[in-house]
Amino acid sequence: MPVDIASLFAAADLRDPLIPLWAMELLASGFFYVWLFCLGATVGSFLNVVIYRLPRKKNLAHPGSYCPRCGHPIRLSDNIPILSWLWLGGRCRDCRGAISPRYFAVELTVASTFVLVLAAEHFLPPGSLGFPTRRRLTPLDTWPFWSMYLMHLVLVTTLIAAILIRADGFPVPVRLYFPTLAVSCFVPLLWPEIRSMPALANGALAPWQTATIDGLAGLCAGFAMGLGGYLAIHRSRGLAPIALGCSLGVVLGWQRAMIWSLPILLVAAMASYSLARFARSDLPNEPVPASDHIASPAADATSMASSNSSTHQMSPPLPPEGPDPP
Numbered sequence: 001m002p003v004d005i006a007s008l009f010a011a012a013d014l015r016d017p018l019i020p021l022w023a024m025e026l027l028a029s030g031f032f033y034v035w036l037f038c039l040g041a042t043v044g045s046f047l048n049v050v051i052y053r054l055p056r057k058k059n060l061a062h063p064g065s066y067c068p069r070c071g072h073p074i075r076l077s078d079n080i081p082i083l084s085w086l087w088l089g090g091r092c093r094d095c096r097g098a099i100s101p102r103y104f105a106v107e108l109t110v111a112s113t114f115v116l117v118l119a120a121e122h123f124l125p126p127g128s129l130g131f132p133t134r135r136r137l138t139p140l141d142t143w144p145f146w147s148m149y150l151m152h153l154v155l156v157t158t159l160i161a162a163i164l165i166r167a168d169g170f171p172v173p174v175r176l177y178f179p180t181l182a183v184s185c186f187v188p189l190l191w192p193e194i195r196s197m198p199a200l201a202n203g204a205l206a207p208w209q210t211a212t213i214d215g216l217a218g219l220c221a222g223f224a225m226g227l228g229g230y231l232a233i234h235r236s237r238g239l240a241p242i243a244l245g246c247s248l249g250v251v252l253g254w255q256r257a258m259i260w261s262l263p264i265l266l267v268a269a270m271a272s273y274s275l276a277r278f279a280r281s282d283l284p285n286e287p288v289p290a291s292d293h294i295a296s297p298a299a300d301a302t303s304m305a306s307s308n309s310s311t312h313q314m315s316p317p318l319p320p321e322g323p324d325p326p
């Protein structure tokens, strides 16, 4: 018996959906945010590795995570961001040695950052950082919107890593800023509008020309701000202030960089100072001078080493001989 395909499809069209469309849209958004949170937790797990190994000039990929107390490699099933630390009660499965809550906290922070930055892209009104913008990008813009999100996300994640490296008492390696600089210099060549602030009031340039001018203006302003910071504080601590200034300039645009670089640096310095103080709270004889943190927010590696050797396992920013981060 012949089947009338067209009539079957017509009948399907007339059927009511199981749940209303608005609810399906809400559900899809919810799933997406949960997925983004999980992705952020995974990136946070990698950031733990970067924060621990990069300033110590260790390879980021090898060896894999292991417990230095018992030497046992961390099992894949014990390496699930956020959950594994909770499930194991912050202890190694094999020797029951304490694993710093810092790993858990960083994963949770970066996971939340992935969600919060996207929420900010959605809900912050245009011009909320003090200047009118080109135009507001929405997810309907697809590639430009997600590239803008990526650029902001890389910057914020890098700042989190920089704050924690300083809190540990290490100078921030300049190459920590390379991903931010690469993304923010090259991606706008495809979509200049992802930098919301035009450097010049112009209308007749090709997109790549506009992006180049915006990027160079941001780099120059950021370089000047960073150079000021470099000359004003400890020059021996490397060129990180200049790299940070350039990163802020090229992402935010020269106008915003001039206004926001200093507040961002102060907040970052206070954050790293607070983290170091919290980690050293059981070291009464080793206060960290406030001036050292504000000017260059951490003590040197020597004091870090001494804190590592004497700090209780559950509270330091890194475990004394703690397992390499998952």
Ligand SMILES: [Zn+2]
Pocket (backbone or CB within 6 Å): 067, 068, 069, 070, 071, 072, 092, 093, 094, 095, 096, 097
């Ligand atoms: Zn162990």
